[in-house]
Amino acid sequence: MRILEETKTVSLTIDGKEIKAAKTEKILWAALDNDVYIPNLCAIREKNEPFASCRLCFVEVKGREMPVTACTEPVAEGMVVNTKGEKALRLARIAFELLLASLPVDCAHCSKSGSCELQKIAKHLRAKLSTKRFRKTLRGLPIDSSSPLFIYDPNKCVLCGRCVWVCQKKLSIAAIGFAYRGFRRMVTTFGDEPIGQSRCQGCGECVDVCPVGALVFKREN
Ligand code: SF4
Ligand code: SF4
Known part of the structure; x- marks a missing residue:
């Protein structure tokens, strides 16, 4: 009975495109599966409870006064979603x-340029990779090159949590995690030791999921 429930689909419209999705699916994944891009940084499909921390995936749903985050909102039969609404x-x-107020942006000297999610989001939102609204405050943190495989530049980290989730929940290695609060919040190792001297096993899965230039393979540099 439960299996039957979970395999049920619903029909909905996203940007005028009629699609079908599993009734348990969130709008974000239904849209991405159907080539409708919605900006996102912290979304992880395998994670049941979304972080919903980047606040980039807002969409409008007909009949709802305020936009909703597509990563948390389940699809529903007959739902009409607009990803391009002004609100x-x-x-x-x-x-x-x-x-962007806390990120150094130097695409010309970043090996992630061309495949960086920030560039994609900026293009989609018709926004610049800079801010006029907020004061720029950079953290000036040291870059960690101690791993033989990759470089970690915490200054470029958008705190999406993908690397932490992969290392802790998927791989059960837990070489990295979040530390500190507020502006000081960052991804680091236990005791802030260099990654190369931590329990990191050099699998590179964290680098694969990093959407920006914070974690990059050395061979790409
Ligand atoms: S390389 Fe693997 S073990 Fe090391 S921090 Fe990344 S995910 Fe964890
Ligand atoms: S290092 Fe990359 S994957 Fe990890 S939290 Fe920062 S931006 Fe996200």
Whole structure:
């Protein structure tokens, strides 16, 4: 009976495109599966409870007064979703600018340029990779090159949590995790030791999921 429930699908419209999705699916994944891009940084499909921390995936749903986050909102039969509504885009642009206020942006000297999610989001939102609304405050943290495989630049980290989830929950290695609060919040190892001297096993899975230039393979540099 439960299996039957979970395999049921619903029909909905996203940006005028009629699609079908599993009734338990969230709008974000239903859209991405059907080639409708919605900006996102912290979303992990395998994670049941979304982080919903990047606040970039706002969409408008017909009949709802305020935009909703697509990573948390389940699809529903007959739902009409608009990913391009001005209210949703405005909220996403504010979140994006807030993020950029603490990030150094130097695409010309970044090996992630061309495949960086920030560039994709900026293009989608028709926004610049800079902020006028918020004061720029950079953290000036040291870069960790101690791993033989990859480089970790915490200054470029958008705190999406993908690397932490992979290392802790998927691989059960837990070489990295979040530390500190507020502006000081960062991904680091236990005791802040260099990654190369931590329990990191050099699998590189964290690098694979990093959407920006914070974790990059040395061979790519
Ligand atoms: S390389 Fe593997 S073990 Fe090391 S921090 Fe990344 S995910 Fe964890
Ligand atoms: S290092 Fe990359 S994957 Fe990890 S939290 Fe920062 S931006 Fe996300």
